[in-house]
Amino acid sequence: MTAIPPDEILGRIQKLQALLSASEPTIDVALVLDQVNQYYLSGTIQSAHLLVPAEGEATLLVRKVLERAQEESPIENIKPFSSLKNLSAELELVAGPRPWRIGIELDVLPAKTFSLYQKILGDSVEFVDISPTIAQLRSVKSSWELEQIRTSAQINQKLYEAMPEILSPELSTYELQSVLNCRACLFGHIGLVRMRGFNVDGLIGVVASGPTGAEPGHSAFPIGGLGPHPSIAHGGDFNKIHVHTPVIFDYLANQNGYHHDQTRMAVIGKLNAEAMKIFDGMQGLLRAVEARLKPGKAPSEIYEEVLALAEERGLAEGFMGQPGYKVPFIGHAIGLEVNETPVLAKKFDAPLVEGNVLAVEPKYTHPELGVIGLENTYAITEDGFENLGTASEEVVQVKP
Amino acid sequence: MTAIPPDEILGRIQKLQALLSASEPTIDVALVLDQVNQYYLSGTIQSAHLLVPAEGEATLLVRKVLERAQEESPIENIKPFSSLKNLSAELELVAGPRPWRIGIELDVLPAKTFSLYQKILGDSVEFVDISPTIAQLRSVKSSWELEQIRTSAQINQKLYEAMPEILSPELSTYELQSVLNCRACLFGHIGLVRMRGFNVDGLIGVVASGPTGAEPGHSAFPIGGLGPHPSIAHGGDFNKIHVHTPVIFDYLANQNGYHHDQTRMAVIGKLNAEAMKIFDGMQGLLRAVEARLKPGKAPSEIYEEVLALAEERGLAEGFMGQPGYKVPFIGHAIGLEVNETPVLAKKFDAPLVEGNVLAVEPKYTHPELGVIGLENTYAITEDGFENLGTASEEVVQVKP
Known part of the structure; x- marks a missing residue:
């Protein structure tokens, strides 16, 4: 492990502390409750409260399991914690006397839970949303973190290599998706994909093909798909895979908490000329994004420029979804969660910096053929980018 | 599908309306945003707002995908919805002029999102938590719902039957868990398990065995387990399964949105006398719960009585976890989500009624052997209970 x-x-705690101090006015203490942020800042996921003051030592208050937190986390102050009644006293130990300006994760903390913390901590407390600050910190990956993503990428490499043996007209897209999920786990995937937010379901991967694969989805994913059932309505379905029909497989590999996102194409038989033309078009747009991936370039610029290129090259109609169902981005940051910041989309005007990691996914939805495209996960380097994955972009072809 | x-x-909408009207004071309209509650009350999961007034017709406002919502939901008023700015006008159409008392899901709605709705809807609006009301409605299953759970139960039956062929000393508990997950999907599982709440990960199933399987978990599950990695810290791990060591497999089958929860035991070789004694003890406690499952009996009474029985029978030490790490329940309601209400625990004093569905899971954690126990999912009937699953309770034995 x-x-x-x-x-x-x-180092992360120190950087967070610098951001807390630099806030106007200063945030006295971050009360970190979200398990992914806790893992990022402590190295352990337990039932716990993490208190990071602007100055001084962080404290991890553990309801369950104390021993495991002590074993996994380098934080020195790890204490048992049995009742929320003690939270105020613990905050005073790390942040000094009131009044307090407390950073708390308002993007994921349920309203009822937040209101409980407001009540428990009482007067002389101002709460501010700490999530954007931690997201900013998390958006710049260390070389150790890049190595984790490269490791996860090996699962996607192996899935790509295994595809010729697995793909068969006996399978539905949902069955293929299930078999790929299992293979991913046997290749080291820890079986969980983390998405941030409300009403989002984390699937390890989706497979789509043909008209039902082209169905628009309710979610923010470029691949919709009929799904196996109305209660999920996303991804593979129970229709058998047809010969000569493009099969897209989009997988979120996670071997160590850090995700690697990759999309490839496969086909039983051969792609027809129209499908190949779209595939070549998407590959061209992926190269166009790569040419723009470097420190100083704004994600919003890349987005606008690549949208204009798609238009210029006659690929606009189905690009990132059919008209009326398009998703408003062409890529997203990724790390401990799949949907991190920045996004290759409008309004993300802050320039890219070294250490950003972006999954870039030009995809085209064709009502009959399904979804056609590619996706790689890139790190922004000192003067350009590094593709963190190793899988060939060639369409996997198997004999009918 | x-x-x-x-x-x-x-019928569900009507019942919710009756509960809104019966509230003191009346709740004018439920603004349902959680996708599981939306699915329960509309039959579709889209990016949408569901408005259910105390009187009159419900309206589903769909951002994406309108056609799919229209196809899947019997609600007559289904309208496109592109901006939150129109929400106030739409509420007025269903609930009449302000002031409004609006029911909203404060248990899952993020604090920031709630605050956005407060801002958008402005003055003369009082928000109340509608989740407990919808949970109460959902806690009584119809005969159609029971049939869905019986259907999901067939996946668990097939997993039980497949175990002798799958279990092998070549596998780690994590690998066995991954293979079972895949089999479940090939048997019809839709690949998703829904848990309600913050910081919860929905796993299809967990496998645990031996000392690492006995590790206490940070979550509310009776089976902890080392897990494959510190970022998940739950379930199977990469240690190979040992002969003569109990293997527990706890699976959440979901073929149609409705979950069936089942736990069984397996072993390569034979359970030793100590393990068999614990297994017999847990089976005895499961029978003791069954004898108490009927309308009119309070979940809290069942809990207390079975805890006393465990004590009496010398099974208290590891029952529902080792001392200091016990979970405070012996069963939980289940349906569209795994963690529904009521729970077989303290404070759940409202008597059981016909249509409640409970997963009952007496389990014993032994520091060396791992976790030993059983779990069945039951419906409360007119005068007792029905076991919704069909799998034998016998320990699966395979030759070393």
């Missing part, structure tokens, strides 16, 4: 190295954790 | 029949949906 690859635990997060102590230096990583302590 | 088993869509929810129109009569079910319309």
